[in-house]
Amino acid sequence: MKNSNIQKSLSRFKENGFLFSELVKRDFKKKYKRTYLGMLWSVLSPLLTLLVMSIVFKNFFGRSMEHYTIYLFCGNIVFSFFNDATSGGMSSLLANSAIFTKINVPKYLFLFSRNISSLINFGLTFAVFIVFCIIDGITFTFGFFALLIPIICLIVFNIGVGLILSALFVFFRDMQYLWSVFTMLLMYMSAIFYTTDSFGEFENLFLLNPLFVYIKYFRIIVIDNSFPSIQYNLLAVGYAAIAFLIGALIYKKCNHKFLYYV
Amino acid sequence: MAENKNEKPILRLDNVSIRYISGDFKEIGIKEFLIRKITRKYQVKEFWADRNVSFSINRGDMLGIIGTNGAGKSTLLKAISGIMVPTEGYVECNGKIAALLELGSGFDGDLTVKENTYLRGAMLGYTRKFMDETYDEIIKFAELEEYQERAFKHLSSGMKSRLAFSIASLVEPDILILDEVLSVGDGAFRAKSEAKMKSIIQGGATTILVSHSIPQVRAMCNKILWLDHGKQITFGDDVKLICDEYEKYLKTKVLPDFKAIAEQKKKAAQQATAPKAVTPAKVIPTANANTSAKETAATNAPSTQATTNQNTTETKN
Numbered sequence: 001m002k003n004s005n006i007q008k009s010l011s012r013f014k015e016n017g018f019l020f021s022e023l024v025k026r027d028f029k030k031k032y033k034r035t036y037l038g039m040l041w042s043v044l045s046p047l048l049t050l051l052v053m054s055i056v057f058k059n060f061f062g063r064s065m066e067h068y069t070i071y072l073f074c075g076n077i078v079f080s081f082f083n084d085a086t087s088g089g090m091s092s093l094l095a096n097s098a099i100f101t102k103i104n105v106p107k108y109l110f111l112f113s114r115n116i117s118s119l120i121n122f123g124l125t126f127a128v129f130i131v132f133c134i135i136d137g138i139t140f141t142f143g144f145f146a147l148l149i150p151i152i153c154l155i156v157f158n159i160g161v162g163l164i165l166s167a168l169f170v171f172f173r174d175m176q177y178l179w180s181v182f183t184m185l186l187m188y189m190s191a192i193f194y195t196t197d198s199f200g201e202f203e204n205l206f207l208l209n210p211l212f213v214y215i216k217y218f219r220i221i222v223i224d225n226s227f228p229s230i231q232y233n234l235l236a237v238g239y240a241a242i243a244f245l246i247g248a249l250i251y252k253k254c255n256h257k258f259l260y261y262v
Numbered sequence: 263m264a265e266n267k268n269e270k271p272i273l274r275l276d277n278v279s280i281r282y283i284s285g286d287f288k289e290i291g292i293k294e295f296l297i298r299k300i301t302r303k304y305q306v307k308e309f310w311a312d313r314n315v316s317f318s319i320n321r322g323d324m325l326g327i328i329g330t331n332g333a334g335k336s337t338l339l340k341a342i343s344g345i346m347v348p349t350e351g352y353v354e355c356n357g358k359i360a361a362l363l364e365l366g367s368g369f370d371g372d373l374t375v376k377e378n379t380y381l382r383g384a385m386l387g388y389t390r391k392f393m394d395e396t397y398d399e400i401i402k403f404a405e406l407e408e409y410q411e412r413a414f415k416h417l418s419s420g421m422k423s424r425l426a427f428s429i430a431s432l433v434e435p436d437i438l439i440l441d442e443v444l445s446v447g448d449g450a451f452r453a454k455s456e457a458k459m460k461s462i463i464q465g466g467a468t469t470i471l472v473s474h475s476i477p478q479v480r481a482m483c484n485k486i487l488w489l490d491h492g493k494q495i496t497f498g499d500d501v502k503l504i505c506d507e508y509e510k511y512l513k514t515k516v517l518p519d520f521k522a523i524a525e526q527k528k529k530a531a532q533q534a535t536a537p538k539a540v541t542p543a544k545v546i547p548t549a550n551a552n553t554s555a556k557e558t559a560a561t562n563a564p565s566t567q568a569t570t571n572q573n574t575t576e577t578k579n
Binding site: 015023025026030033099 | 282283359
């Protein structure tokens with residue numbers, strides 16, 4: 001029974017493959033419309049943020065630390081992927097209301113396609129990240145492939161949070177203001193530019209923050225050149241699964257209500 | 263109708279009601295909600311866009327939905343096409359639906375005509391292969407050959423609806439829903455789109471047409487559903503009678519009583535040519551007649567209320 005259900009949704013997704021690719025194309029084209037540098041901005045804007053941050057913080061935190069730029073970059077790349085995917089994803093459903101009030105299409109496709117363009121951005125930034133690692137003299141091992149784990153978790157986590165936010169945003173437009181404040185708070189709490197060593201016994205509280213978990217995962221692999229414990233992996237996967245499940249449930253429940261509030 | 267008796271109706275609506283809620287806390291925002299809650303002014307208004315609408319149509323039917331503005335026509339179409347789920351009742355549909363609702367909307371103004379064509383095609387469930395094959399045909403039909411790389415927002419509204427019609431009419435849907443579609447475009451295009459639609463209908467498609475043009479409804483439809491403020495005034499296949507009454511209503515603003523009209527008509531028909539005009543199912547003058555008529559009514563059930571009425575009045579006499 002359950003199997004056939006999954007098969008059904010899979011075949012529904014396959015049927016909509018063409019629509020999905022067209023939506024992705026549209027989102028991507030629209031994003032860089034009327035910009036001179038176009039897609040180059042995907043690489044430039046995180047680099048500029050990184051530049052600002054390293055100028056500001058290097059004197060405070062960087063002195064005592066090796067690979068501080070990479071340390072910063074790990075935090076930055078994860079956080080900006082999250083921020084881009086969720087902030088953009090939040091409005092994805094409402095922005096397409098003209099479509100789903102006229103045509104019967106699966107509504108989650110809009111969020112998914114928005115997430116794909118964030119992912120492409122992330123991919124470009126990631127390439128730059130690798131270049132920085134080489135410049136900074138980080139030794140590459142096969143362990144680097146383990147980065148796929150936090151990346152996949154992060155993608156699922158972003159989709160989950162995006163599902164929750166985009167549904168809430170249809171009902172409460174206040175969300176976009178609340179969310180921008182919240183992401184700022186989150187940024188300061190994710191230890192992007194500082195280290196958590198000085199917090200002593202409270203250090204473990206950081207693990208309550210899913211973003212910190214993913215950022216630290218990156219750092220463990222790239223800077224420490226080791227692999228996180230099983231528990232740590234479970235935590236990373238768990239956060240993604242919970243976010244995705246909640247989001248999917250909300251969509252399932254509200255699927256037919258969205259239309260009344262657009 | 264006789265040959266359709268045992269066929270499953272392609273579309274059946276059973277007591278469909280759709281309710282809109284306005285003023286609940288999701289709509290007014292958190293601040294306003296709290297203020298109203300404190301001042302005890304918080305209340306939710308509900309509004310039934312459609313109330314207990316029931317009908318069924320068979321393959322090949324052309325249904326015209328008429329009614330003044332705000333009668334609930336477009337909302338009903340949304341329920342039929344699966345965009346909305348009825349608050350009460352249910353919609354049973356046995357076929358693929360292509361809906362042309364409020365043409366021109368749902369396109370992306372920033373994308374070009376070509377990109378929009380592909381996007382819309384994808385939304386309507388076409389495959390990429392199908393779009394590659396038929397793209398030229400679509401553009402040719404919409405007469406937009408010179409505008410393919412133009413941004414969609416730079417088209418005129420007539421061109422927009424021409425494109426929308428051309429894309430949606432390409433499929434061979436089982437049910438084609440047209441909401442005010444035929445009143446768009448210039449005279450030449452209107453003739454062309456009517457011809458196109460006729461060919462779709464002749465291909466066996468069932469069509470639902472919403473129109474304020476009564477002559478058009480008279481010319482094209484074989485069944486009529488009349489809605490007024492969400493209520494179903496009548497549903498039947500007597501196109502001429504219903505259209506006449508509707509035109510009368512537009513002048514006088516008095517809703518006709520179709521039950522009374524049906525009875526009157528029945529009596530008149532009986533007095534004029536007594537047994538001849540009656541259909542075979544209803545002539546049996548025994549006590550069984552009552553049940554058999556009810557049975558036919560049941561198998562026929564959703565087809566028309568008017569016939570059911572006639573059957574029962576018939577057997578009573």
